[in-house]
Amino acid sequence: xxxxxxxxxxxxxxxxxxxxxxxxxxxxxxxxxxxxxxxxxxxxxxxxxxxxxxxxxxxxxxxxxxxxxxxxxxxxxxxxxxxxxxxxxxxxxxxxxxxxxxxxxxxxxxxxxxxxxxxxxxxxxxxxxxxxxxxxxxxxxxxxxxxxxxxxxxxxxxxxxxxxxxxxxxxxxxxxxxxxxxxxxxxxxxxxxxxxxxxxxxxxxxxxxxxxxxxxxxxxxxxxxxxxxxxxxxxxxxxxxxxxxxxxxxxxxxxxxxxxxxxxxxxxxxxxxxxxxxxxxxxxxxxxxxxxxxxxxxxxxxxxxxxxxxxxxxxxxxxxxxxxxxxxxxxxxxxxxxxxxxxxxxxxxxxxxxxxxxxxxxxxxxxxxxxxxxxxxxxxxxxxxxxxxxxxxxxxxxxxxxxxxxxxxxxxxxxxxxxxxxxxxxxxxxxxxxxxxxxxxxxxxxxxxxxxxxxxxxx
Ligand code: TYD
Ligand code: MG
Numbered sequence: 475x476x477x478x479x480x481x482x483x484x485x486x487x488x489x490x491x492x493x494x495x496x497x498x499x500x501x502x503x504x505x506x507x508x509x510x511x512x513x514x515x516x517x518x519x520x521x522x523x524x525x526x527x528x529x530x531x532x533x534x535x536x537x538x539x540x541x542x543x544x545x546x547x548x549x550x551x552x553x554x555x556x557x558x559x560x561x562x563x564x565x566x567x568x569x570x571x572x573x574x575x576x577x578x579x580x581x582x583x584x585x586x587x588x589x590x591x592x593x594x595x596x597x598x599x600x601x602x603x604x605x606x607x608x609x610x611x612x613x614x615x616x617x618x619x620x621x622x623x624x625x626x627x628x629x630x631x632x633x634x635x636x637x638x639x640x641x642x643x644x645x646x647x648x649x650x651x652x653x654x655x656x657x658x659x660x661x662x663x664x665x666x667x668x669x670x671x672x673x674x675x676x677x678x679x680x681x682x683x684x685x686x687x688x689x690x691x692x693x694x695x696x697x698x699x700x701x702x703x704x705x706x707x708x709x710x711x712x713x714x715x716x717x718x719x720x721x722x723x724x725x726x727x728x729x730x731x732x733x734x735x736x737x738x739x740x741x742x743x744x745x746x747x748x749x750x751x752x753x754x755x756x757x758x759x760x761x762x763x764x765x766x767x768x769x770x771x772x773x774x775x776x777x778x779x780x781x782x783x784x785x786x787x788x789x790x791x792x793x794x795x796x797x798x799x800x801x802x803x804x805x806x807x808x809x810x811x812x813x814x815x816x817x818x819x820x821x822x823x824x825x826x827x828x829x830x831x832x833x834x835x836x837x838x839x840x841x842x843x844x845x846x847x848x849x850x851x852x853x854x855x856x857x858x859x860x861x862x863x864x865x866x867x868x869x870x871x872x873x874x875x876x877x878x879x880x881x882x883x884x885x886x887x888x889x890x891x892x893x894x895x896x897x898x899x900x901x902x903x904x905x906x907x908x909x910x911x912x913x914x915x916x917x918x919x920x921x922x923x924x925x926x927x928x929x930x931x932x933x
Contacts, residue, residue, distance in 0.1 A: 479511070485506045486501050486503045486506045487503075495507055508665075511660075552742075558726050559733070560728075560733040565685075568681075569687070569712075570689045570713065571689070572714050578715060578717075580603075580649055583647045583688055586688075587599050588620055595643075599624065603650060605627055616748040630657060632657055638679060645686050646679075647688045650690035650691060651669055652692050655672065656668065673689065673705055691705065706729075723742070727739045738778035738780075760784075766864055767861055768855050770861075771930070774867055774869055775844060776844070783891060783896075785835040786834055786849055787834075787852060790828045791828065791829050792828055802831075805832060810853075813849050813853065816874065816876050821923055825853075847868050847900070854927050860931050862930050866900060867888075867899045867900070868901075869900070897916060899918065902919065903919030905919070
C-alpha cells in the first residue's frame with residue numbers, strides 16, 4: 475500500500491523533522507525548513523546506505539607508507555577554465571557549476587565536452603532540461619561535432635548508472651541536478667532529499683569509476699545553489715558562473731576547490747557562436763573609463779594569481795537632509811565609512827555631512843585590503859572635485875592612523891599597470907626596498923594617505 479508522509483527538511487544542513495520549525499535544531503538557522511512529501515510502500519527505503527560508506531573501504535595506515543600521485547589533470551582548450559579549476563580537470567572529481575538561468579552554463583559545458591571529445595575522451599552529456607534535438611541545435615550553433623560526444627536525455631539516475639556502465643565515459647555532464655531523480659527516493663525532483671541523494675550517488679559513481687563529473691545547479695533568488703547547502707560540502711569544487719544578462723561578459727569564479735585556489739576567476743564573453751575567453755581582463759574593465767574625471771582611480775588588484783586593473787569610482791555630494799548616506803558596490807560596505815573617518819581625522823577633510831557612493835566599475839567584486847588607498851584617493855578626488863591623472867595607478871592598504879601599509883605581489887601588479895600603459899604607480903614605500911620597477915613607469919613610494927593625496931592630486 476502506498477502511504478504519503480509529510481516531513482520537513484532543512485535546506486542548510488538536511489535535518490529532518492516531522493513538523494515545521496522556525497529554527498533548525500540541526501544547525502540553528504532560521505526559516506530554512508521546507509516541506510517534502512515522502513511516498514512509502516511502493517519503493518525500497520534506505521537503498522542509499524551503500525552509497526555513502528561502501529565506496530571508500532580503507533584501513534588505517536602510517537602516513538609514511540601512503541604513496542602520493544600527482545592528481546592527473548586533463549586540460550580543456552579554455553585556459554580560463556583550466557586556471558579556475560586549479561590547472562585542469564582532475565580525474566574522478568565532482569564539480570558543481572551554479573548560475574542564473576540563461577547565463578551560459580549549458581553552452582560552456584557543451585563547448586568543454588566537445589573539446590574533451592576531440593582529444594579522444596569519451597564524454598557523456600546528460601540533459602534533463604532539453605531534448606536531444608535542442609542540444610543538437612545548440613551544438614550546430616557552436617559548430618560542434620564529434621563521435622566521442624554522446625548526448626543523452628534522461629533524468630532517472632538508475633538508468634543513467636546503467637548507461638554509464640555500458641558507455642564507460644571519462645567525463646559526464648549532468649544538466650541539471652534539479653531535474654534528476656533516483657527512483658528509491660520518493661520526493662519530487664529538485665527537492666532537498668532528491669538533490670542530496672542524487673549528488674551522493676553521482677559522487678559514488680565518479681569516485682569508484684574514476685570519472686570526472688560536472689553538475690549544473692540552478693541558483694535561487696537569494697543567489698545560492700538551490701537545494702541543501704550540503705551539496706556544496708559534498709562536491710570537490712564549486713564554481714559560479716556570473717554576469718549581467720544585458721552584458722556579454724561572464725565571470726567564472728571558484729568558491730570552493732579541493733584541488734586549487736578559490737581566488738581564481740575566469741572571464742569569458744558570450745558571442746553569437748559561443749563563449750570566448752577574454753585574455754586581458756584589465757582592458758575590458760578599463761574600457762569605458764572617462765579620462766580625467768574627478769572621483770575615478772585605477773587600482774591593480776590581485777584576483778587569485780592574476781593582477782587585474784580595475785577602476786574605483788566615488789561620488790561625494792552634500793547630504794540634503796537627515797543622516798548622510800554611504801553606499802558601496804563591489805567592495806565591502808564597511809571600508810567606506812572607515813576610510814572616510816581616516817580622511818576626516820588624519821587629513822582633515824570634512825566629510826561628515828557628505829553622502830558617499832563608491833563603486834567598482836565593470837561589475838567585479840574586490841575584497842583585498844590593497845584597494846584601500848585607491849578608494850581613499852577616489853573619495854578625496856570627488857570631494858575636492860579635482861581629477862586624478864588618467865595614467866596613475868594607486869595601490870596600498872590603509873591603516874587607522876592613516877599609514878599606508880605594504881601589500882603582497884607588488885611586482886606583478888606594477889607589471890600589469892606597465893603593460894597597459896600606466897606611467898606612474900603610487901604604492902607603499904615599504905614595498906619599494908630598492909626596487910626600480912619596469913622601464914617607463916615611475917614608482918612613487920608613500921607612507922601615509924596625505925602623502926598619497928599629494929602625489930595623486932597635487933596637494
Ligand atoms: P545557456 O547556456 O542555455 O544558459 P544556461 O544553461 O545557464 O541556462 O545560454 C543561453 C543564452 O546564451 C541564451 O540567451 C542565448 C545565448 N547564447 C549566445 O549568445 N550565443 C551562443 O552561441 C549560444 C549557444 C547561446
Ligand atoms: Mg541550461
